[in-house]
Amino acid sequence: xxxxxxxxxxxxxxxxxxxxxxxxxxxxxxxxxxxxxxxxxxxxxxxxxxxxxxxxxxxxxxxxxxxxxxxxxxxxxxxxxxxxxxxxxxxxxxxxxxxxxxxxxxxxxxxxxxxxxxxxxxx
Numbered sequence: 326x327x328x329x330x331x332x333x334x335x336x337x338x339x340x341x342x343x344x345x346x347x348x349x350x351x352x353x354x355x356x357x358x359x360x361x362x363x364x365x366x367x368x369x370x371x372x373x374x375x376x377x378x379x380x381x382x383x384x385x386x387x388x389x390x391x392x393x394x395x396x397x398x399x400x401x402x403x404x405x406x407x408x409x410x411x412x413x414x415x416x417x418x419x420x421x422x423x424x425x426x427x428x429x430x431x432x433x434x435x436x437x438x439x440x441x442x443x444x445x446x447x448x
Contacts, residue, residue, distance in 0.1 A: 330440045334433050338371070341429050349422065359411060363423065366407055370400060371430050375437060382441050393438045397431055 342364050349360050374396050381392045404427055413419040 330437055334375075334437055337433060338368075338430070341426060345422070345426060353417070355416060359416065360422070363407070363411065364426070367426060367430055370403060371434065374400065374434055378434070378438050378441065382445070386442075386445050389438060389442055393435065397434070400427075400431065400434075 345364075346357070346360060349355050350357055377396060378389065378393065382389050385392075404423075408423065413423055416422060
């Protein structure tokens with residue numbers, strides 16, 4: 326179960342990055358440093374949250390859903406802080422460029438947690 330979910334999540338994440346980077350660079354002709362910093366931040370946060378979900382699932386699996394909601398709120402707060410740090414408002418259509426990847430990774434995190442919950446029920 327773990328390897329299949331990890332592969333699906335990794336492929337979707339890299340496809341999201343490649344498509345978004347291509348739109349960013351070739352359609353809008355914007356500086357690629359900002360988007361690379363942003364995706365580096367998203368990757369680190371995403372991996373930390375996946376690790377926390379795995380740990381929570383091993384320690385207290387009955388609270389995995391509640392922990393997921395809490396982690397999404399923490400991620401939202403971190404995104405607000407990074408938004409001010411990278412000066413997103415200077416980029417045209419910044420809501421499209423920075424909110425959509427946030428929702429894609431939140432959906433992938435939710436998918437991973439659902440797979441863990443369903444896998445535990447089968448056991």
